[in-house]
Amino acid sequence: MAERRVPGKGAASAKPRASQADGKARKTKASDGQAGRAAAGARTGPRAGPPAVLAAAAGPVRTGAVKDGHGTRSRLDVRKTYKLFIGGAFPRSESGRSYPVAGPDGTLLAHAARASRKDARDAVVAARKAGPGWAGATAYNRGQVLYRVAELLQGRAAQFADEIVKNEGLSQREAARTVAEAIDRWVWYAGWPDKVAQVAGAANPVAGPYFNFSVPEPTGVVAVLAPGAPGLLGLASVLAPVIATGNTAVVVASEPAPLPAVTLAEVLATSDVPGGVVNILTGRQAELAPVLAAHMDVNAIDLTGVPAAGRAELERLAAGNVKRVFAAEEDWAAPPAPARMLAFLEIKTVWHPVGV
Numbered sequence: 462m463a464e465r466r467v468p469g470k471g472a473a474s475a476k477p478r479a480s481q482a483d484g485k486a487r488k489t490k491a492s493d494g495q496a497g498r499a500a501a502g503a504r505t506g507p508r509a510g511p512p513a514v515l516a517a518a519a520g521p522v523r524t525g526a527v528k529d530g531h532g533t534r535s536r537l538d539v540r541k542t543y544k545l546f547i548g549g550a551f552p553r554s555e556s557g558r559s560y561p562v563a564g565p566d567g568t569l570l571a572h573a574a575r576a577s578r579k580d581a582r583d584a585v586v587a588a589r590k591a592g593p594g595w596a597g598a599t600a601y602n603r604g605q606v607l608y609r610v611a612e613l614l615q616g617r618a619a620q621f622a623d624e625i626v627k628n629e630g631l632s633q634r635e636a637a638r639t640v641a642e643a644i645d646r647w648v649w650y651a652g653w654p655d656k657v658a659q660v661a662g663a664a665n666p667v668a669g670p671y672f673n674f675s676v677p678e679p680t681g682v683v684a685v686l687a688p689g690a691p692g693l694l695g696l697a698s699v700l701a702p703v704i705a706t707g708n709t710a711v712v713v714a715s716e717p718a719p720l721p722a723v724t725l726a727e728v729l730a731t732s733d734v735p736g737g738v739v740n741i742l743t744g745r746q747a748e749l750a751p752v753l754a755a756h757m758d759v760n761a762i763d764l765t766g767v768p769a770a771g772r773a774e775l776e777r778l779a780a781g782n783v784k785r786v787f788a789a790e791e792d793w794a795a796p797p798a799p800a801r802m803l804a805f806l807e808i809k810t811v812w813h814p815v816g817v
Contacts, residue, residue: 542572543719543743545580546726548587549736551817555579560744562719565630573719576744581711581752584740588682588709591737591759596679596707602657606733607651607705613728614644620725621693629690642794643697650701650798657706657802670815677806679707680785681760684753686713686746688766693721694793699765702801704738708761711753712741714767719743754778761805 482589544551544560558575595603599654614621618640625636661677683703688695692715702712714722726741744747753759755778762779764772772788779786787804 462657466511472672474512480687486659501588505665532633534755540569540571543574545574545576545584545737545743546723546741546815547580547584547737548590548729548740549730551726551730554744555583562688562717567654568627570627570720573723573743576713576742576749578748578752580742580744580757581749584711584742585682585684585753585756585758587737587740588711591735592679592709595704595709595735595738596709598814600658603654603705604651607647607654607701610728610734610802611651613645613732614640614725617724617728618644620626621721621724624724625691625693628718628720629692631691639691639694640655643691643694646694646697646797647652647701650705651800653702653802654705654707657799657806660799661803661806661808665810667812668767672811672813672815674811676809676811677803678809680757680805680807682711683708683805684711684713684756684759684762686750686764686766687715687722687755688748688793689715689718689791693725696722696725698791698793698797699763699801700739702799703805704734706802706806708805709738710740711759712739712748713749713766714741714754716744750775751778754784756782757782759784763785763804765786765791 498742510809513517523631543571544553554576556577556579558577559572560575561569562571563569564572600604610741618637620642621643622636623632625631626633629636631639660679662677663675665675667673685699685703687699696712696714700710700712712722722741723743726739729739729741746767750771751774754775756761759782762775764786767775767788769790776786787801787806789800
């Protein structure tokens with residue numbers, strides 16, 4: 462049987478093969494053109510080349526930038542809105558308010574909660590609730606707890622120094638020195654709880670068949686108006702002696718520089734300090750200080766962080782329930798002394814018959 466030939470079939474089947482070959486040639490030329498343009502971009506500048514050439518020409522990745530397969534793209538830092546520290550938890554302000562925290566050059570660093578009068582009252586309630594357990598702990602145990610705080614401060618030394626540089630405008634070297642001094646200050650007070658009774662107490666000689674002892678006891682709830690710069694060192698110097706002797710504290714952080722205080726709150730939350738022993742409020746000192754000074758369940762107040770001109774009115778409010786009032790102008794770089802611990806102690810005198 463003779464083979465039948467279909468006219469044009471061979472030509473039609475050959476045509477696609479020729480088109481494929483032409484396509485490969487065109488692709489090869491296009492690749493050569495891209496390579497040439499890439500080489501030209503590497504010679505003339507970053508705008509002429511593809512993303513890989515752009516990334517290579519741009520140099521190292523900038524701070525706040527991310528390098529991926531598509532080149533370099535910038536990103537925004539995650540801004541923190543710090544909360545209050547009350548009763549071992551981090552609630553938002555009851556009022557829902559916050560205020561911006563800026564560095565000396567006006568750069569926005571974060572937002573801090575702006576505590577209200579209700580927040581201050583809640584902090585006092587938490588401090589009063591934690592008081593019996595903290596005062597009833599052994600002096601040796603309180604010393605251990607304070608030393609644990611110093612250990613955690615040491616672990617976050619770099620973070621504290623960075624925040625002090627941004628918030629207070631100190632140099633990196635000055636900030637590192639301030640943090641080291643604050644940690645040392647905390648360790649110094651951690652050694653006092655089991656020794657303060659020997660310093661402040663006494664066995665008194667009396668005329669009669671009695672033992673007579675003077676025994677120091679914690680005052681109770683102490684409101685602390687923290688000083689400004691140096692923030693962490695000043696805060697450690699006013700807070701540690703209050704809790705070392707068995708008191709509980711409600712702290713109003715420095716208004717313009719609250720970052721060391723709120724970061725300290727994060728340290729306290731992960732330490733062995735029971736919830737409510739330290740409560741930290743951020744916000745307007747002029748709004749919170751009168752509330753704490755007049756509060757009938759606050760036993761003492763430290764006015765160190767208040768300017769001298771503003772203390773008279775707070776002292777008048779504190780007289781309502783005969784609060785202990787303490788204020789001192791201090792050189793924070795000077796060696797510490799027991800005066801701050803003794804200021805928030807009460808002396809109980811015990812009489813006991815001899816031989817009974």
